[in-house]
Amino acid sequence: xxxxxxxxxxxxxxxxxxxxxxxxxxxxxxxxxxxxxxxxxxxxxxxxxxxxxxxxxxxxxxxxxxxxxxxxxxxxxxxxxxxxxxxxxxxxxxxxxxxxxxxxxxxxxxxxxxxxxxxx
Amino acid sequence: xxxxxxxxxxxxxxxxxxxxxxxxxxxxxxxxxxxxxxxxxxxxxxxxxxxxxxxxxxxxxxxxxxxxxxxxxxxxxxxxxxxxxxxxxxxxxxxxxxxxxxxxxxxxxxxx
Numbered sequence: 001x002x003x004x005x006x007x008x009x010x011x012x013x014x015x016x017x018x019x020x021x022x023x024x025x026x027x028x029x030x031x032x033x034x035x036x037x038x039x040x041x042x043x044x045x046x047x048x049x050x051x052x053x054x055x056x057x058x059x060x061x062x063x064x065x066x067x068x069x070x071x072x073x074x075x076x077x078x079x080x081x082x083x084x085x086x087x088x089x090x091x092x093x094x095x096x097x098x099x100x101x102x103x104x105x106x107x108x109x110x111x112x113x114x115x116x117x118x119x120x
Numbered sequence: 121x122x123x124x125x126x127x128x129x130x131x132x133x134x135x136x137x138x139x140x141x142x143x144x145x146x147x148x149x150x151x152x153x154x155x156x157x158x159x160x161x162x163x164x165x166x167x168x169x170x171x172x173x174x175x176x177x178x179x180x181x182x183x184x185x186x187x188x189x190x191x192x193x194x195x196x197x198x199x200x201x202x203x204x205x206x207x208x209x210x211x212x213x214x215x216x217x218x219x220x221x222x223x224x225x226x227x228x229x230x231x232x
Binding site for chain 2: 004044045050059061108109111113
């Protein structure tokens with residue numbers, strides 16, 4: 001059974017940092033690109049970042065570029081999202097998601113999400 | 121404003137049929153890119169409902185179906201049940217944007 005378990009969310013002041021983790025199991029982690037998707041309160045889904053199978057290639061939404069860094073540890077089946085210079089508008093539930101095939105859509109499995117609250 | 125447009129809300133009584141539209145443009149749905157649908161239930165992991173326009177993953181009831189025509193797509197739910205009350209999102213690639221596609225704004229389904 002595929003499982004994606006996020007952790008690391010919490011409350012932080014503007015300008016602060018958080019590191020999200022996503023522990024994956026139930027599939028061959030090294031065969032799939034991974035992504036983070038967020039949902040802000042009262043808003044829709046927004047793609048945040050993508051990392052390739054090897055971790056060599058990373059992509060970011062313009063809204064987080066230069067502030068967030070995605071990485072993965074294939075020996076630990078874990079993907080991370082380092083979030084720096086957090087803003088109020090980064091408040092959201094962050095989902096770890098798996099691509100269905102390599103780097104191809106859709107996102108066939110999602111984690112339950114972890115809440116990040118940025119507030120003074 | 122989302123690139124893919126969905127109605128903010130739809131509703132229906134138990135047993136009824138509802139549809140949720142997803143309107144795009146020539147750079148996404150109209151370009152022939154596949155459409156995907158996800159269901160977000162409170163407190164649970166979102167799940168993939170429809171892939172490649174009209175295909176259901178294993179375990180998704182056949183009450184859920186998808187279609188695509190021109191620059192739009194639709195999700196239909198027949199035999200509405202209370203547990204179908206959730207948020208639904210469409211998703212597709214867009215050739216004018218980088219990244220893994222674009223999402224619709226989401227539709228809240230209320231079962232009356």
